[in-house]
Amino acid sequence: MGTAPGPRARRGAAPAGVAAGPRPHPGADEVVIAVERLNLDAASYRQLREQHGSGAAVRAAVLAIVAERGKMQNPVTGSGGMLLGTVTAVGPDSPLGLAVGDRVATLVSLTLTPLRIDDGLADWDGASEQVPCRGTAVLFGRSIAAKLPDDLPDALALAVLDVCGAPALTDRVVRDYRAPSVAVLGGGGKSGSLSLAAARRAGARRLVALVPTEAEAAAVRRAGLADEVVIADARDPLAVATAVGDPVDVTVVCVDVPGCEHGAVLATADGGTVVFFSMATSFPAAALGAEGLAADVRMLIGNGYVPGHAEFAMDLLRAAPGVRALFEARAH
Amino acid sequence: MGTAPGPRARRGAAPAGVAAGPRPHPGADEVVIAVERLNLDAASYRQLREQHGSGAAVRAAVLAIVAERGKMQNPVTGSGGMLLGTVTAVGPDSPLGLAVGDRVATLVSLTLTPLRIDDGLADWDGASEQVPCRGTAVLFGRSIAAKLPDDLPDALALAVLDVCGAPALTDRVVRDYRAPSVAVLGGGGKSGSLSLAAARRAGARRLVALVPTEAEAAAVRRAGLADEVVIADARDPLAVATAVGDPVDVTVVCVDVPGCEHGAVLATADGGTVVFFSMATSFPAAALGAEGLAADVRMLIGNGYVPGHAEFAMDLLRAAPGVRALFEARAH
Numbered sequence: 001m002g003t004a005p006g007p008r009a010r011r012g013a014a015p016a017g018v019a020a021g022p023r024p025h026p027g028a029d030e031v032v033i034a035v036e037r038l039n040l041d042a043a044s045y046r047q048l049r050e051q052h053g054s055g056a057a058v059r060a061a062v063l064a065i066v067a068e069r070g071k072m073q074n075p076v077t078g079s080g081g082m083l084l085g086t087v088t089a090v091g092p093d094s095p096l097g098l099a100v101g102d103r104v105a106t107l108v109s110l111t112l113t114p115l116r117i118d119d120g121l122a123d124w125d126g127a128s129e130q131v132p133c134r135g136t137a138v139l140f141g142r143s144i145a146a147k148l149p150d151d152l153p154d155a156l157a158l159a160v161l162d163v164c165g166a167p168a169l170t171d172r173v174v175r176d177y178r179a180p181s182v183a184v185l186g187g188g189g190k191s192g193s194l195s196l197a198a199a200r201r202a203g204a205r206r207l208v209a210l211v212p213t214e215a216e217a218a219a220v221r222r223a224g225l226a227d228e229v230v231i232a233d234a235r236d237p238l239a240v241a242t243a244v245g246d247p248v249d250v251t252v253v254c255v256d257v258p259g260c261e262h263g264a265v266l267a268t269a270d271g272g273t274v275v276f277f278s279m280a281t282s283f284p285a286a287a288l289g290a291e292g293l294a295a296d297v298r299m300l301i302g303n304g305y306v307p308g309h310a311e312f313a314m315d316l317l318r319a320a321p322g323v324r325a326l327f328e329a330r331a332h
Numbered sequence: 333m334g335t336a337p338g339p340r341a342r343r344g345a346a347p348a349g350v351a352a353g354p355r356p357h358p359g360a361d362e363v364v365i366a367v368e369r370l371n372l373d374a375a376s377y378r379q380l381r382e383q384h385g386s387g388a389a390v391r392a393a394v395l396a397i398v399a400e401r402g403k404m405q406n407p408v409t410g411s412g413g414m415l416l417g418t419v420t421a422v423g424p425d426s427p428l429g430l431a432v433g434d435r436v437a438t439l440v441s442l443t444l445t446p447l448r449i450d451d452g453l454a455d456w457d458g459a460s461e462q463v464p465c466r467g468t469a470v471l472f473g474r475s476i477a478a479k480l481p482d483d484l485p486d487a488l489a490l491a492v493l494d495v496c497g498a499p500a501l502t503d504r505v506v507r508d509y510r511a512p513s514v515a516v517l518g519g520g521g522k523s524g525s526l527s528l529a530a531a532r533r534a535g536a537r538r539l540v541a542l543v544p545t546e547a548e549a550a551a552v553r554r555a556g557l558a559d560e561v562v563i564a565d566a567r568d569p570l571a572v573a574t575a576v577g578d579p580v581d582v583t584v585v586c587v588d589v590p591g592c593e594h595g596a597v598l599a600t601a602d603g604g605t606v607v608f609f610s611m612a613t614s615f616p617a618a619a620l621g622a623e624g625l626a627a628d629v630r631m632l633i634g635n636g637y638v639p640g641h642a643e644f645a646m647d648l649l650r651a652a653p654g655v656r657a658l659f660e661a662r663a664h
Binding site for chain 1 (some may be wrong): 439442444476497611613616618620623624625627628629631632633635637639
């Protein structure tokens with residue numbers, strides 16, 4: 001796992017080089033990647049399709065963006081995506097722990113990854129956010145890349161890597177308590193099912209999965225990931241509180257729709273913690289909601305980076321067949 | 333201090349009664365307030381002025397809103413404000429610890445406080461967000477109200493109450509570490525100066541105040557609230573990291589402008605904590621920024637409610653003449 005951060009003092013250095021485009025030889029702390037595929041961020045791809053229409057026009061737009069910016073950053077959405085490739089060169093001072101020949105996926109946005117495209121994206125019809133691509137990318141000392149495991153299909157490994165911060169932080173938070181009760185809102189999704197497995201391993205005494213539909217509840221029950229599987233609309237505070245029942249010590253929010261803040265707060269006992277992983281979380285709604293409810297809860301912004309998070313999530317998936325089954329079911 | 337929350341099971345009950353308007357006699361867990369003044373939220377007042385123009389028209393608009401909604405909630409901004417008044421009746425089961433005759437300020441938004449106006453706002457010219465008002469309001473079991481202290485002017489006490497969550501949570505977080513280094517971004521403001529005083533009292537070893545201007549730096553130096561006072565634009569990540577120097581264990585963000593997330597993360601050591609109090613904080617910017625920087629930092633959403641926060645902040649102000657001087661200087 002190439003997740004070790006560089007020395008603290010260099011943290012500021014990475015952004016300065018971002019726009020420079022990849023160099024043929026790595027700098028002292030850099031790693032050069034022969035790119036195999038880009039996965040465009042879903043929001044970015046959707047915007048490009050809406051603006052440009054045909055697949056050929058979308059392809060031309062991506063080429064133009066990378067030619068101009070030296071990286072794939074959608075100028076409208078601001079977002080990027082990730083890439084897969086093989087390490088071709090490693091600078092002598094690289095802290096990432098990678099070796100030539102390693103197949104890797106980047107865990108830092110493409111918006112921070114210098115990229116050159118060498119094949120004109122000839123193998124991509126523009127009809128999917130999965131972009132076959134021959135090209136070159138550069139990772140910095142503070143980049144994060146995960147070695148793709150030999151024992152898991154690429155698509156499965158990538159799906160796990162996409163959400164690997166959630167189970168790692170859930171593990172940490174659950175271990176702050178002694179045999180706590182834990183609720184995961186959106187327990188049937190990717191980050192949700194991994195968070196349930198992480199909470200169980202970290203010692204959760206009572207584990208509640210909240211999901212929106214009976215079909216999803218049945219899937220989570222089959223996967224055996226929770227003690228209780230309850231159905232409620234996570235945007236309805238009273239419905240969430242009622243469904244969860246006795247307030248829990250830790251609530252993990254993995255529902256990617258706006259408006260889940262108050263339900264999460266209501267479901268959490270005083271002295272408890274809410275971890276918000278959903279990017280749809282509203283900072284003011286959480287802050288003012290907890291204040292308005294006089295709720296003495298700690299609220300964490302789900303930091304997607306925890307040292308060792310990728311390996312931790314892969315291990316969970318290997319150890320919990322129920323999680324893998326949910327992931328594979330979602331892929332179909 | 334009437335800050336004790338009601339039993340957990342009743343948390344969901346308060347909103348249901350919100351729109352009903354005040355009743356003449358308190359319910360079992362209610363408190364009736366003879367209103368003396370409303371302080372409209374700044375954003376709400378600005379919107380009303382822009383929409384309605386003259387003071388008389390603004391007054392009519394506020395009367396119409398309260399008549400229609402049973403509470404002062406600006407339909408455009410969604411925000412309310414707070415009120416001052418005197419307790420006239422206390423239900424037998426009220427958990428707020430208030431007695432008839434207490435002068436109080438509400439710490440929960442007017443948007444959650446049933447209100448009836450009895451004087452047509454005759455004493456208000458509509459030219460300020462401070463609204464003299466005779467009327468009746470009702471607090472619920474889960475409302476939060478603070479008794480106004482006898483030894484501080486109302487205006488000063490209200491200014492402290494407005495930000496009292498910040499020093500209380502800063503105290504908690506700083507005590508999670510052993511003699512930590514602490515930086516407060518926006519250390520010259522109300523929540524910032526109180527947070528500096530709280531961090532000092534909680535055992536901060538090295539205390540850095542970051543402010544935007546030389547004038548503010550001079551004021552914070554005179555107040556003696558920090559070991560180091562540094563000047564930087566909190567929206568410039570590298571400038572913040574450079575100004576703070578050695579990364580700190582705890583960073584407290586009290587700068588009420590957007591774009592301070594990355595600087596706060598960069599200024600914080602691995603294993604450290606960032607507490608975001610600014611309502612201008614962007615959840616995705618914080619989450620994705622920390623991930624992109626591979627920063628192993630804990631990020632807290634500043635919950636404005638901590639049990640005992642109002643009394644805690646008043647005590648800090650009394651004990652730290654420098655804080656009081658800053659507050660009084662800002663009022664002029």
